Amino acid sequence: MPSTIPTEGLKDPETAELFFKEDPEKLFTDLREVGHGSFGAVYSARDVRTNEVVAIKKLSYTGMQSTKKWQDIIKEVRFLQILKHPNIIEYKGCYLSEHTAWLVMEYCIRSVSDFLKVHKKPLQEMEIAAITHGALQGLAYLHSHAMIHRDIKAANILLTEQGQVKLADFGLASMASRASSFVGTPNWMAPEVILAKDEEQQYGTEVDIWSLGITCIELAEMKPPLQSNSSVSVFSRIIRSESPTLQSTEWSYHFRHFVDSCLQKIPQDRPTSQKLLKHMFVRRERPETVLIDLIQRTKVLSQEAHNGPAVESQEEEVIT
Template identity: 40%
Template sequence: MPSYHGINLCCGDPQETFACLEMLGRGADGAIWKAQDKRSGEVVAFKVICGKRVDEAIDAVQKEIDIWQGCQHANIVKYHGTYLSDPELWISMEFCRGRSVADVLADLAQPLAEPQIAVISLGILQALSYLHASMTIHRDVKCSNILLTDKGQVKLADFGVAVQLPNAHSLQTSFVGTGCWMAPEVVLEKPYDMSVDIWSLGISCIEMAEVDPPVITQSPHQMVYSIPENGPPGLADPRQWSHRFQQFVKACLAADPDHRAAAGTLLKTAFIEKAGDWTTLIPLVQQCMEKRRQDAHKQKVIRKNSPQRSPRGSRSGAIPGRSAGSNTGTCTESTDRGRWCGLPVFFDACGSGCDSPRFC
């Protein structure tokens, strides 16, 4: 098997094997594409890292793949393999037709119902319990990295900033993650462990309940320094939600990581134990898929009737809805949500200018 900088490569040219279907979004280090295997008809997702970004990001990509390919769990997006199509690196993964929970929130422009939040939280907790058992910290849990299949399955995606600790006593200090979802100890660059993922899940629960994370108008430091006076972030109107959900969010958002519940403990809470199964999410996914079809049809009509059509290969390939939503990977959110709310601090946005694989 050929390799590139220690990454095992799949044989063949992906441009000959796969047909591009649509661009799903732009990640921190490349564009995300939906593609179809010409031989089998299987639909997959690709993260395409272009040109100079390959050399710049290769160490981070190697670490991401090393962790990701070792993850075999129903609630984690499957890694298929990596191709080299000089000068691009193509990372193939499972495609989730329901796209991300961030996309769902943007499509519906309204919060999720509590039973839906419970099922999604259950799936992510199962993924985190699996990761934490192997001393792996995801470090970027948020709704744009929580994907849904057309069967209602919940999948955790994007291991671009994940890290595996050497042992149970090891801690991290890197300032890594996405602003609004970062735990206080990460923001303050104090030593931290797997519990930072639990904080991010708590913020994601509020995001699902209120469409936006609770501190989008603040920088991470402003949020942290307000905790002694105002307490940790919480639901804006707790009366709208069950006591079970309120207690679950509170357990996730304990300011002191030593008092923050572990994934295994949260799986035993009343909120999670009473959660339904994946089928609870099927109507939600179907509703969003239908809305996307309608939106796509409207856009097609508009383009057809427009006297000025965008040239092929223009850089306007974003999905309808907020730019944060992506099928895989972490995508830059619209600037009006605040500079801390979309892009992982660890990376700069891809500046290669290469949105479209050459095979399109």
Template identity: 30%
Template sequence: MDIKQFSMLRLIGKGAYGQVFLAKKKDTNKVYAIKTLKKKEIDKKKQAQHVMMEKTILNQAKHQFIVSLSYTFQSDKHFYFVLEYCAGGDLFSLLRVKRRLKEEQIQFYAILIIHALQFLHTQKIIYRDLKPENVLIDEKGYIKLTDFGLSKILLQEKADSIVGTPEYLAPEILTQNGDGYDYKVDCWSLGCLLYEMIAECPPFISEQRDQLIKLIKTKQPEYNFPISNELKDLIVSLLQKDPKQRPSLMEVKSFAFFKNVEDWQSYLTYKVIPPFLPVIHGPEDVSNFDTEFTQQEQFGSPSDGSNSDNKFPGFSGNNSQQ
């Protein structure tokens, strides 16, 4: 397989090492999101291990609230992940429009994210990159987590590498005292995400990385905006600096913010009507994604060289049922 088997329709996202395109497979007319990563940048930053880990995790993590992988292949210059396309956009784009969400909507997304994180943790996977850009919204109004390039399969009790988006990093990731960290870092990131959905910004902000790290380690977030006691109590607990004081995902379910939730399992079968249903005009609609990307008429199509698998053997694969 190579990129020539797809028509590149529109740019829908950008990252540190590449881009994400809406694309159509020419022989089936099925649309996908294709994540492209530049090998030159991956080599320069020594990120090849993360690329292979992302493929491994996407192959392993089969769940309705996690984006599914159909194909992986590579050329001389790029890696390609062919993923399911979620036309509802992502939480980042939604927050750009809505600014802040109603608490019933925050509760709905929180439940779905907790389900997804719990599944990952049962698979011994730490997500490590929960943020609005990585929470996709499908046509049903439900979510799917994406981007597992920073995730890790925890083979021992704890991890110790410093990875993740700075605004969402737990204090124990930033503290190099040899103790390492575990799944509780995802609980911290959940707290940051809930805060951002109600406050319009992450709990800790600074343009200076050193100052941001200091804030995360030492300061408490401000709550100078409308928020219920129940949601505030949940966020305060998730943002405990000491991971031992932070609730587990199972414990989070018993918080008062979720007291009206009768059946957590019903969300897994899509029986709960979402508080927000995205407007989607056909399978190729990109209107729910950020116009910063989608309105670029001239975008760099990642068509290049051969699809040689020599440099990174084992990357290419086919998970498609078609």
């Protein structure tokens, strides 16, 4: 085992079992950065054992708050290990090298926020419905197991080459159905998460429903509400202002009703993820190839504009 591994942190056998012992530098080649955020960088790579293309999220546990970083890595790995659902990114293992954890996951071609960047215009309603439907199925799975994602946004919803929707980035997720930590990305935060900062109130899975509603607006308007405001101003307005709504009246009644249902200020007034799966916005008939068609159009646009380089994931202020 390389000397760079935090041996003190691996004395606990249960913790040690979370990590593969092999050197990831020897197992994964052709690393190419495909996105980054406050946590670090994400790479595409090839597994030399299987020739499979995978995604690798590198998380450093050195520098300031190294103990907290290490604890966060352990928490995320424990979380990813128990998740098994078609609409949640598949976890393939974690390795340690040079004070960095390599979280290996299935490869997805882009985040939904990347699609917005390439197209430079809102997605079509059918596309938003298909993405929302997939995200909801992933959320329903989490919520049925008393888990909260706590950072739902377009940057954390990915698409595979086959057009399958995948929830990703569980670094802020909670394994308890009631939580009180002030975490998330400001513009997508539910009012009760913000109130938890000062009032130590608990909140539940309803916060993911609020964030999903904000994400729908993000996909329809290319940005979440209040994006130009400072974090302090955002928090104040989320708590004190009326709930945001879709600005354009051109969207269908079902879409507008879905968003309004998600963005109820009182958490108990929001439908559950299971109930929202029955909403006409996500149940309405649409072509099975709607997301594959979106992917193909995006590839053409990307090649025309950039000659094919990766689009960096949107980086926002994330509160941990």
